[in-house]
Amino acid sequence: MNVRIRANYITPKGTEAFFTSEAMPAAKALLITEDLEKTQRAKQITFIDQNDSRWTMKELKKQLEAIQTEPHEVTVYFDGGFDRETKKSGLGCVIYYEQNNKKWRLRENALVEELETNNEAEYAALHLASQELELMGVHHLTVTFVGDSQVVINQLKGEWPCYEAVLNQWADRIEADFSRLGIDPAYEVISRKHNQEADRLATQALKGVDVTSTSEV
Template sequence: MDIRIEMSYQTPKGTTTSFQSEEMNPGKAILIAEDLEKSGRAKQIKFLDSRDTEWTLKELKKFIAEIETEPHNVTVYFDGGFDQALRHSGLGCVIYYEQNGKSLRLRKNAQVEELDTNNEAEYAAFHLALQELAFMGVHDLPVTFIGDSQVVLHQLSGEWPCYEIELSKWIDRIETQLDKLGIDPSYQLVSRKLNKEADQLATQALRGINITGTKEVN
């Protein structure tokens, strides 16, 4: 969750104006707000998240304390592959997150047989990542989803229409799960080269190599 600060500022002679900061992480927002309060010139300091929900300083501190023991600062990479000859799909996802002061990475892949196109495999990989987020207990947080599928990311963001019935079903499943978890998604399109971890997992799944694991990363 990113926070912006809104406040009124008053000079020693009583001249006032209003300011709004750029978005920043909650910890940084608290440090800046407390420093502003010490000056004695900042008035009516407000904290607003991306949904324009207002937070008090006390609420923000409590939020930080609570999420420290839960997964947060979550970024998801996903990729799906489809073998036309074998009619198999390989799904892969990599989830980076922080928990208990550690930076962690979860890798997961799966092979499925009931899909018919590469685009379906890409959607299924995204859905696999959502399932893992649910298992991890991720909820009521912003999450960045990164992939190399223009179709999936542009359709989920609403930039492209979807006319295919099967893909529409995947969109409905994904949006339902996002709502259920309270996840506020943002989408980032990258080249296949920058999505190599998820791509490798999808390829390994197609070869029947199953991977599931979490490790600490720098």
């Protein structure tokens, strides 16, 4: 969870100024704020999250305590593959996260038949991941999404235009999911070589092998 600090700073001679910091992890923001309070010059301190919701220090501390029992520090790897001969698509996602002071890995795949291109399969794999995040109870967090599809990631980042209506529909669906869950997405493109876990899951789905597992790592 990333937040910005907003405060009213008053100098010893009474000059006031409101300032808002850059976004940073909530734990870091609390440390800085506690140091600011020692000066007795910072007043009306609030924290603003990625959804522009405002938190008091007490509320933010309570939220961070609650987060420890919920999935956090979430990273998602996704991949989709389309078989031109069978017209079927395999989707795979691997979700790494922390919960209750332990590290976990969730793996999930799916076989679908209504898609028409590899790019659409990649979007569908990311959508599969967003559904899993909702089932896990992930909300109001920054989540890193990692994949080898430059098309999907660069379009979602707004760096590449999207001219295909069907891909726009997938992008809208995914962004609506993130907005509803309060997820602030960060994207990272990697090579296929470094996305082997998700790629393997997608391939297994095409072969009719269903995978659903959660394990400690």
